[in-house]
Amino acid sequence: MEKVAEILAEASAEVVEPRFRALAAGEVIEKAPGEIVTVADREAEVIITRRLQELLPVPVVGEEAVAADPSLARALGTEPAVWLVDPVDGTSNFVAGRPDFAVMASLVRAGHTVASWIYQPVSGVSYSAELGSGAWRDGHRLVREPAGDDPEKWRGWVKSRYVEPALHHQLQSNARAFGPITPGLRSAGMEYPQLAEGSHEFILYWRTLPWDHAPGSLLVTEAGGVSARLDGSAYRPEPPGCEDGLLVACDPAVWERTREILLDLAFED
CATH class of the missing domain: 3.40.190.80 (D-Maltodextrin-Binding Protein; domain 2)
Structure with missing residues (x-):
């Protein structure tokens, strides 16, 4: 669990955070009508994909890879295990210079998410969860209290x-x-x-x-x-x-x- 969290934080530090509020001309591309991507998204996904496969060599279904080849997403239904990667979740915020974006990954086995990681670069906060074992923020257990009835x-x-x-x-x-x-x-x-x-x-x-x-x-x-x-x-x-x-x-x-x-x-x- 800790190793994947490190991968996300290191990829963010290497190619995402240096471009926050510093994107150059041509580094923002429209990949579909109303959908944008940046060089930071693409570079981070390449880094995260390579390093996750070094940990566990199963298919990686990344947002940007699927944008280029939609057939890659079929692995979710055909493979026993799959990594999911969102290299910059909240790309429009990232491009606009707003701090609400994250770097995310999860591991899916037999169609069920069994582990997940969310890293928020601006705050440096890291979340993780493991099926049947709990949820954490920076190593501290998260337990959501029930709401009132109103x-x-x-x-x-x-x-x-x-x-x-x-x-x-x-x-x-x-x-x-x-x-x-x-x-x-x-x-x-x-x-x-x-x-x-x-x-x-x-x-x-x-x-x-x-x-x-x-x-x-x-x-x-x-x-x-x-x-x-x-x-x-x-x-x-x-x-x-x-x-x-x-x-x-x-x-x-x-x-x-x-x-x-x-x-x-x-x-x-």
């Missing part, structure tokens, strides 16, 4: 950018039943740890790219929370385009009540 006091993020218009309107309307609701930090590697540590009670995600959600989902569940699809099935990392919709909450009671309020009748049979 939804009006619950804080959440509703990430509805990719939701179809009718459901988007419903979510925004129903979210008024809660306490403060915001669109999020544009980085799963910043959002999941905040929920695990107590600043929020739930997050509703829609698009669920595996390198974004495998690390944080394990962190939250190992801290005592829930990360599940809208039908109640536990989150499992899948290739892009397989499933949308993911509700993450600090405890089972908050998950059930939040789903009931936010989704109303839209997903009833």
Whole structure:
């Protein structure tokens, strides 16, 4: 566990942090409409991929490698073990000079995330989780206390950018039943740890790219929370385009009540 954390921090120190608020002309590229990548993303992924495979020689499904060759993501369903890598989670924040970005990795075995790591370069804080063994921040165990039973006091993020218009309107309307609701930090590697540590009670995600959600989902569940699809099935990392919709909450009671309020009748049979 410690070795992977070192790999992420060292790759960040080598190629990510030196370019924070110092990106040169031509170092930011549009890889798809509305999607940007930087040389720091690409270089960090190469370093992390090589070093993870030295630890365990299994396929690496990296965000930037999959952008170049989408077929690589199939390994999540065909290989017994796979590394997942997000070299800079929150690239738009990184490019804009905002501190909300992270470097992330996870290990998936037989379709289940069994270990995960999140490194936040600006603060230097490192999170990790191991299936069945717990979640940690810089070596200190994380245990998320259950929330109270009043939804009006619950804080959440509703990430509805990719939701179809009718459901988007419903979510925004129903979210008024809660306490403060915001669109999020544009980085799963910043959002999941905040929920695990107590600043929020739930997050509703829609698009669920595996390198974004495998690390944080394990962190939250190992801290005592829930990360599940809208039908109640536990989150499992899948290739892009397989499933949308993911509700993450600090405890089972908050998950059930939040789903009931936010989704109303839209997903009833």
